[in-house]
Amino acid sequence: YEKVETLNKTTDGHYVIKTTKNKYYTHSVIVATGFYDTPRLMNVPGEHLPKVKHYYDEAHHYVGQKVLVVGAANSACDVALETYYKGAEVTMAIREDKIYEKVKYWIRPNIENRIKEGSITAYFNTTVKKIKEKEVILDTPAGQLTLENDFVLAMTGYLPDYPFLKKIGIAINDDETQTPQMTPQTFESNLPNVYLAGVVQAGLNTSKLFIENTRHHGEIIIEQVLKKLERV
Ligand SMILES: Cc1cc2nc3c(=O)[nH]c(=O)nc-3n(C[C@H](O)[C@H](O)[C@H](O)COP(=O)(O)OP(=O)(O)OC[C@H]3O[C@@H](n4cnc5c(N)ncnc54)[C@H](O)[C@@H]3O)c2cc1C
Known part of the structure; x- marks a missing residue:
């Protein structure tokens, strides 16, 4: 396993992804980080006790x-x-x-x-x-x-990792659902060739998307990636 830490655009329009183990140079990126890594905290004294x-x-x-x-x-x-x-x-x-x-x-x-x-x-x-x-x-x-x-x-729910999404440059809609910005037909984010897949698309509306209604995300994104690569 390796954690993605940064995503930076190169001068030739590609991306360099730095992880805890490696660096990757790529034309396209799919962000499918879900939301289960960040629990919705109660923010009360004692919440960090091991129990x-x-x-x-x-x-x-x-x-x-x-x-x-x-x-x-x-x-x-x-x-x-x-x-x-x-x-x-x-x-x-x-x-x-x-x-x-x-x-x-x-x-x-x-x-x-x-x-x-x-x-x-x-x-x-x-x-x-x-x-x-x-x-x-x-x-x-x-x-x-x-x-x-x-x-x-x-069991208070979870949140997308907004600090991570913002750090890599994904724009977040400034409304109550705080969905990451993307083109609905292609799932391409505000960053060219960076796509959003899975439940992360729903922002804070974490009960909207699940496995059954996100299976098509991969197909749509790969179709876009292939189309763009044909043009390169
Ligand atoms: C107990 C339980 C039961 C469920 N039952 C059902 C069910 O019956 N039917 C159903 O449709 N759905 C069910 N769900 C919901 C389902 O699990 C989610 O909808 C689904 O897993 C979302 O998939 P995803 O790929 O978008 O995100 P996830 O499955 O959450 O995957 C995100 C991945 O990205 C990784 N990641 C995050 N940040 C980084 C980073 N910076 N670098 C590298 N990796 C990163 C995470 O570690 C994780 O592996 C259930 C969920 C739970 C908790």
């Missing part, structure tokens, strides 16, 4: 543990159910007043019923205020609540 995870690994660490799951979208619901079924004591802190409407249709009734029957405790309209070694403090509609806690699984 706070922004990536879920597997349930066995949490057996018999007091787990706070933050969020109410697909990942949060999956994680809450899986850790509960493996024997964790699960509490959810949910910013909204209900489980996210787009949670998969076979997961949503399951999580709602576990909450209704009291197997999983959910605090709605609630945010995390502070995380300590053995406790979490929640801001609930009824006031601040301190809970004993062993792990926080913050």
